[in-house]
Amino acid sequence: MYRYFSLNAALRQRFGERVQKIPLDAGFDCPNRDGTLSREGCIFCNPSGSGSGMLRQGSDLRAQWAHWAGQQAKRYKAHLFIGYLQSYTNTYGPLERIADTLSQLENLPGLAALSIGTRPDCLDSAKLELIASQKEKLDLDEIFLELGLQTAHDDTLRHINRGHGVADFERAARQASDLGLNVVAHVIAGLPSPAGREGQKELLETVEFVNALPVRGIKFHNLYVCKGTRLAKLWKDGGYAPLTRDEYCQWLGEALMLLSPATVVHRLNGDPAQGELLTPDWAGEKREVHNALRSHLEQHDIWQGKRNGAPDGPPPHFSPDFRE
Numbered sequence: 001m002y003r004y005f006s007l008n009a010a011l012r013q014r015f016g017e018r019v020q021k022i023p024l025d026a027g028f029d030c031p032n033r034d035g036t037l038s039r040e041g042c043i044f045c046n047p048s049g050s051g052s053g054m055l056r057q058g059s060d061l062r063a064q065w066a067h068w069a070g071q072q073a074k075r076y077k078a079h080l081f082i083g084y085l086q087s088y089t090n091t092y093g094p095l096e097r098i099a100d101t102l103s104q105l106e107n108l109p110g111l112a113a114l115s116i117g118t119r120p121d122c123l124d125s126a127k128l129e130l131i132a133s134q135k136e137k138l139d140l141d142e143i144f145l146e147l148g149l150q151t152a153h154d155d156t157l158r159h160i161n162r163g164h165g166v167a168d169f170e171r172a173a174r175q176a177s178d179l180g181l182n183v184v185a186h187v188i189a190g191l192p193s194p195a196g197r198e199g200q201k202e203l204l205e206t207v208e209f210v211n212a213l214p215v216r217g218i219k220f221h222n223l224y225v226c227k228g229t230r231l232a233k234l235w236k237d238g239g240y241a242p243l244t245r246d247e248y249c250q251w252l253g254e255a256l257m258l259l260s261p262a263t264v265v266h267r268l269n270g271d272p273a274q275g276e277l278l279t280p281d282w283a284g285e286k287r288e289v290h291n292a293l294r295s296h297l298e299q300h301d302i303w304q305g306k307r308n309g310a311p312d313g314p315p316p317h318f319s320p321d322f323r324e
């Protein structure tokens with residue numbers, strides 16, 4: 001039984017075959033790290049872990065594409081790819097810089113869709129229109145805009161030095177959706193907050209906030225502590241305790257039941273880069289976490305939307321084989 005509407009299912013239905021994501025490092029920075037907003041970054045930001053660093057090592061976007069697409073074509077027999085501008089804030093800087101980056105994606109073999117990761121406060125009308133125009137220019141089936149929300153609570157966003165508020169997310173999500181972009185919200189469970197740590201209640205409020213917006217996808221992350229972050233110091237000083245795996249499974253189950261069944265789940269959990277994880281250990285065991293999440297959903301007969309429009313069982317569109 002398919003208990004949630006996965007990205008894999010959505011892509012299969014759309015493209016009729018496997019589609020792989022290709023991470024791309026275009027060399028953008030972040031206003032929350034370069035001194036524009038702050039030099040400290042978000043409390044969990046690992047300055048060395050957020051980017052692949054491939055551009056700095058001399059691989060331009062075409063070379064990165066050739067490297068990853070070649071590897072994925074061999075491993076998964078994939079022909080179609082999503083170009084994922086992943087590292088840091090990919091709409092930060094002048095319009096011309098962003099236009100130049102996007103122009104480098106022209107005629108990449110197998111490029112079927114684009115995904116752009118960014119902060120909601122680094123988007124204005126001109127940037128959004130430029131991004132939306134790439135659908136025709138690059139002949140894409142879809143453009144995903146991955147926006148960091150993290151939580152729908154401004155006091156927590158201030159506490160973690162996020163540098164933008166909830167209203168920035170709402171404005172950017174609405175504008176992007178009006179232009180036909182497929183908005184994906186990033187959400188984190190267990191953020192440090194003025195009260196110590198956000199609980200399940202705050203996660204569910206964040207899901208309700210996302211449900212009320214024209215957001216078509218969501219990425220869930222469990223907060224883990226990485227080396228070199230301010231969160232690491234807080235944890236070492238006894239000021240932060242990450243969630244246990246059981247807690248995360250339980251919270252995520254509740255969040256999925258509340259999530260609209262139409263929303264595509266791009267991720268169920270975070271995945272630390274090699275060597276960056278301090279704690280909790282379980283966060284580094286991706287497969288085991290997935291298995292634990294799946295068996296939690298089975299054991300408790302949980303499915304996405306059970307408490308939001310789909311009370312009678314998982315809708316048929318959760319299956320990758322579903323056809324309208």
Ligand code: SF4
Binds near residue numbers: 042148
């Ligand atoms: S927005 Fe991203 S890159 Fe910028 S400080 Fe926060 S986590 Fe780091």
